[in-house]
Amino acid sequence: MELVVISGKGGTGKTTIATALAEIAKDVIRIDCDVDAPNLYLFYKGKDIEKKGFIGGKKASINESMCKKCGKCETVCKFQAITDFKVNLFECEGCGACTLVCPNNAIELKDQNIANTFITELDKGIISRAEMKIGGDGSGKLVNYLRKNGRKFNCDDKLTIVDGSPGIGCSVISSISGSDAVLIVTEPTKSGLEDLIRVVNLCEHFEIFIMVCINKYDINEEMTRKIESFVSKKGLELVGKIPYDDTVMKSINELKPITFYKESIAEKAIEDMWHTIKKFI
Amino acid sequence: MNIAVLSGKGGTGKTTVSTNLALALKANYVDCDVEEPNGFLFLKPKVDVVESVKVEYPIIDDHKCTACGACANICQFNALAKVRDDLILFQKLCHSCGACEIVCKYNAVTYGKREIGKIEKGTSRYIKCSRGILNISEPMAVPVIKELLENLSGEVNLIDCPPGTSCNVINALKYTDAAILVTEPSEFGLHDLKMAVELVKMHNIPFGIVINKDDKKDNIIKRYCKEEKIMLVGTIDYSKNTAILYSKGKILYDDLHHKIIFDKLSQKIKEVLAWN
Amino acid sequence: MKIAISSSGKNAEDLLDTRFGRCKYFQIHDTESGKVKIIENKGQSSSGGAGIAASNQLIDEKVNAIITGSLGPNAFELVQKSGIKAYKCSSIDINSALHKYKNNELEEIKTLGPAHH
Numbered sequence: 001m002e003l004v005v006i007s008g009k010g011g012t013g014k015t016t017i018a019t020a021l022a023e024i025a026k027d028v029i030r031i032d033c034d035v036d037a038p039n040l041y042l043f044y045k046g047k048d049i050e051k052k053g054f055i056g057g058k059k060a061s062i063n064e065s066m067c068k069k070c071g072k073c074e075t076v077c078k079f080q081a082i083t084d085f086k087v088n089l090f091e092c093e094g095c096g097a098c099t100l101v102c103p104n105n106a107i108e109l110k111d112q113n114i115a116n117t118f119i120t121e122l123d124k125g126i127i128s129r130a131e132m133k134i135g136g137d138g139s140g141k142l143v144n145y146l147r148k149n150g151r152k153f154n155c156d157d158k159l160t161i162v163d164g165s166p167g168i169g170c171s172v173i174s175s176i177s178g179s180d181a182v183l184i185v186t187e188p189t190k191s192g193l194e195d196l197i198r199v200v201n202l203c204e205h206f207e208i209f210i211m212v213c214i215n216k217y218d219i220n221e222e223m224t225r226k227i228e229s230f231v232s233k234k235g236l237e238l239v240g241k242i243p244y245d246d247t248v249m250k251s252i253n254e255l256k257p258i259t260f261y262k263e264s265i266a267e268k269a270i271e272d273m274w275h276t277i278k279k280f281i
Numbered sequence: 282m283n284i285a286v287l288s289g290k291g292g293t294g295k296t297t298v299s300t301n302l303a304l305a306l307k308a309n310y311v312d313c314d315v316e317e318p319n320g321f322l323f324l325k326p327k328v329d330v331v332e333s334v335k336v337e338y339p340i341i342d343d344h345k346c347t348a349c350g351a352c353a354n355i356c357q358f359n360a361l362a363k364v365r366d367d368l369i370l371f372q373k374l375c376h377s378c379g380a381c382e383i384v385c386k387y388n389a390v391t392y393g394k395r396e397i398g399k400i401e402k403g404t405s406r407y408i409k410c411s412r413g414i415l416n417i418s419e420p421m422a423v424p425v426i427k428e429l430l431e432n433l434s435g436e437v438n439l440i441d442c443p444p445g446t447s448c449n450v451i452n453a454l455k456y457t458d459a460a461i462l463v464t465e466p467s468e469f470g471l472h473d474l475k476m477a478v479e480l481v482k483m484h485n486i487p488f489g490i491v492i493n494k495d496d497k498k499d500n501i502i503k504r505y506c507k508e509e510k511i512m513l514v515g516t517i518d519y520s521k522n523t524a525i526l527y528s529k530g531k532i533l534y535d536d537l538h539h540k541i542i543f544d545k546l547s548q549k550i551k552e553v554l555a556w557n
Numbered sequence: 558m559k560i561a562i563s564s565s566g567k568n569a570e571d572l573l574d575t576r577f578g579r580c581k582y583f584q585i586h587d588t589e590s591g592k593v594k595i596i597e598n599k600g601q602s603s604s605g606g607a608g609i610a611a612s613n614q615l616i617d618e619k620v621n622a623i624i625t626g627s628l629g630p631n632a633f634e635l636v637q638k639s640g641i642k643a644y645k646c647s648s649i650d651i652n653s654a655l656h657k658y659k660n661n662e663l664e665e666i667k668t669l670g671p672a673h674h
Contacts (some may be wrong), residue, residue: 011292036445093379166291167316170420190530191319220528359606364638
């Protein structure tokens with residue numbers, strides 16, 4: 001069973017909640033698919049038991065000694081990735097058009113190492129995560145690999161919780177496709193609702209079971225009602241409403257999951273939410 | 282002059298900072314977080330131009346095509362597949378690179394265009410606003426970002442960037458002269474700020490940091506700025522009132538307390554970037 | 558008859574991999590000659606369109622049938638158009654999967670499964 005926690009909008013509390021759920025559920029596989037800003041592992045003093053380089057895609061490479069400086073490659077490149085007979089790796093999309101037109105076969109496509117992937121062992125369970133090199137392309141493929149790599153360590157069919165990325169592009173698509181359910185974490189703000197609508201549309205497109213929770217719901221009860229109404233109209237499951245709690249910032253700064261603070265009202269609400277979620281998954 | 286507002290971590294306040302700073306600086310506001318554009322919710326511009334963003338995709342002429350499969354073989358993105366004598370296109374995987382046309386010996390490939398998103402332009406109060414929107418289920422945002430940023434005017438443009446440090450942000454940085462990095466005083470904030478700093482340094486873009494939701498104490502971000510000799514442009518205090526105004530979609534600049542903060546920030550930015 | 562099975566390993570005792578586009582290997586069993594050919598799935602290393610890359614390989618290998626867990630929309634379209642029949646099976650060992658196929662115990666894949674990107 002794989003549950004993916006996403007948000008559409010950034011900063012709604014995805015990682016806080018994904019971590020808390022993983023702690024409450026206890027023996028789980030954690031996958032941090034927010035490869036641009038991977039924060040999950042910061043909560044733990046885990047041990048990296050695996051580190052591998054990850055090939056994201058290919059990019060063009062011009063062999064200077066064979067280049068006759070005819071400029072055909074520059075003319076044909078649709079991404080303006082070649083100037084002065086040099087390939088700009090940030091612009092290059094690895095399409096290979098230049099390799100086709102070079103009269104001297106001076107260009108080839110080379111594999112690019114875009115990230116290091118890790119399996120980090122915790123007291124209970126593991127985290128499958130990555131540290132992406134700055135400017136890395138192909139995060140969709142990386143996200144898919146992280147899910148697969150995490151699964152490899154799941155011999156006894158444990159629950160897998162995936163911390164997804166914000167947005168609705170290829171990383172998110174790659175996080176949710178093929179999974180069992182998503183939990184969308186939203187906040188009661190106008191931006192939160194607008195982004196919720198877009199990410200719900202995306203999930204509906206991929207026909208996946210959708211649960212929603214409203215984080216910091218009491219900072220604007222009117223917006224919370226609007227979100228509840230939207231969720232109800234769409235026939236989705238509202239599984240939790242988490243109150244604003246200063247303890248959350250404390251937990252982030254002390255780098256301890258919120259579940260360590262038994263007095264926390266947010267913690268209590270997340271526990272209740274987990275009971276509700278369990279009924280569905 | 283294009284000033285990018287980025288953050289690494291999502292939810293630190295990029296949109297809050299860029300919309301209000303645009304008003305304080307009397308600069309144009311450009312929302313290039315095309316997957317989740319929020320700026321217009323606050324600025325509420327009167328939109329008078331809507332443009333379609335289109336990308337090319339290959340069309341195969343059945344009469345000329347011999348089903349040799351060369352196009353399918355050359356496509357690095359698996360967007361073309363040959364089944365028996367048919368060539369099937371998977372549109373969303375196509376990067377519009379043109380390799381299939383180059384490799385086709387029979388001139389059977391031409392290109393059509395399809396929409397992946399939109400650009401909207403308008404005016405709010407005294408500033409010009411524009412934004413890009415990526416259509417749902419389209420995986421590639423970059424063509425929308427490029428089209429939005431390619432033809433910006435020569436005035437001062439404040440570019441509200443997507444979160445993260447991936448190809449979306451990198452493409453926004455290509456059109457950037459200076460950057461403001463927005464962060465929050467937390468471990469997560471610092472962790473992700475460092476990635477954003479590395480990114481702007483790599484592109485040789487001068488930058489400064491704004492700490493949003495500041496606790497008025499000597500926090501890890503301030504210490505980091507001191508250690509790394511990074512310019513701290515200013516701070517925006519955390520207050521529950523700020524959060525409430527934000528949740529209602531209000532412009533903070535309309536509130537006197539916040540107007541003073543953003544005017545101060547804009548003054549500092551003008552000094553640092555030495556413009557009159 | 559050539560039957561391709563999405564697999565986690567190269568041996569007949571290995572388990573069937575239910576995910577088509579990103580499985581590690583395809584074991585192609587020839588029911589007439591008894592020969593087995595193992596190919597590495599190109600879909601694994603694709604940035605996108607994994608199901609397409611995998612399907613293309615099997616079309617090139619001229620297989621007649623596929624046994625896997627489910628097919629995403631791209632792979633489904635290709636496999637259908639190519640005339641290859643696809644059958645659904647859970648993650649059991651390859652030997653057992655083949656056995657079930659020969660005894661007509663496997664259900665044909667007639668609808669789309671979820672996409673893997």
